[in-house]
Amino acid sequence: MPGGSVRLVSGADEILTATAVRAAVSELVGDANRADVIDEYSDDEYALADLVISASTPPMLATHRVVVGRRLSRFSATELAPLIDWLDDPCPTTDLVLEWDTARVPRALVEAAEAAGGQRIASDVPGGARNRRTWLTERLAEASVQFDARAGACIAEHLGEELSRLGAVIETLEAIYGAGARLGPDDVLPYLGAEGDVPPWELTDAIDRGDVGGALAVLGRMWGAGRHPLAVTAAVAGHITRVARLDGADAANEKEAARVLGLRGSTFPARKALDAGRRRGSGGIARAVELLAAADVDLRGRSGLDPRCVAEILCARLAAGAR
Missing domain, CATH: 1.20.272.10 (Zinc Finger, Delta Prime; domain 3)
Structure with a gap:
């Protein structure tokens, strides 16, 4: 039975974090009707207590609920207490996706999520030239289209420091060429946009x-x-x-x-x-x-x-x- 999972997504890059949250939500929703399953809290005024109440409520029109809490870094340690208490005894029919919009997450929240069997997802591009190249290569390999070595090098050189744009580039190329297409530099270059910054x-x-x-x-x-x-x-x-x-x-x-x-x-x-x-x-x-x-x-x-x-x-x- 679906439900009962926790995903804690963290990262300072707004684009990458949003992409990781979107991927987690899509995976958890699966084939269910999104309108029946998802309850999202994303505005700057929502109270954490409302998110906790939603996460504690059993589903009515589906087998599970996906509750999403965004921009949690605006809450203090005291304000996080109800959420941490909920993680100590999570609702078995709720999949909870938490977005912490900085790279550093309070230890109490991390430990509570891990104790609940949660998955920690660090969305930022890693530091160091070698780690960044590895990260980019892995993201390209995960795409439904195939990039030859020259296409991958072209994308890396063009994006430079702005690797957070990679997800949008891949989505565009997948939509244009379709799954399984093998792409070279001439295929990708027209869709890369402006050249990115360099370190x-x-x-x-x-x-x-x-x-x-x-x-x-x-x-x-x-x-x-x-x-x-x-x-x-x-x-x-x-x-x-x-x-x-x-x-x-x-x-x-x-x-x-x-x-x-x-x-x-x-x-x-x-x-x-x-x-x-x-x-x-x-x-x-x-x-x-x-x-x-x-x-x-x-x-x-x-x-x-x-x-x-x-x-x-x-x-x-x-x-x-x-x-």
């Missing part, structure tokens, strides 16, 4: 390679995604500052470099800074710092140039200096 490390990597054209291309993606020039130059300045702090510190490897920089966790940024400093040398590092200082003044209005232009000149000069 700042793609810009600093291009700069460290001495790739002027690549750095400007990355900046173009950032402008298209609405990145502010001050945010871009701040990311570049952070990287160059790390490079400068390592100059003369005699760090022999990335672990020693991470200690000098006070970095915890991954030593990857330290390794990049260490490699960039060795490539530039002390004179090149000093020149890079001078370029940053000049750009900072220009961004405050000295040159009269558009801030994007200032950032582009800075990045081009830094890349040229890394050759």
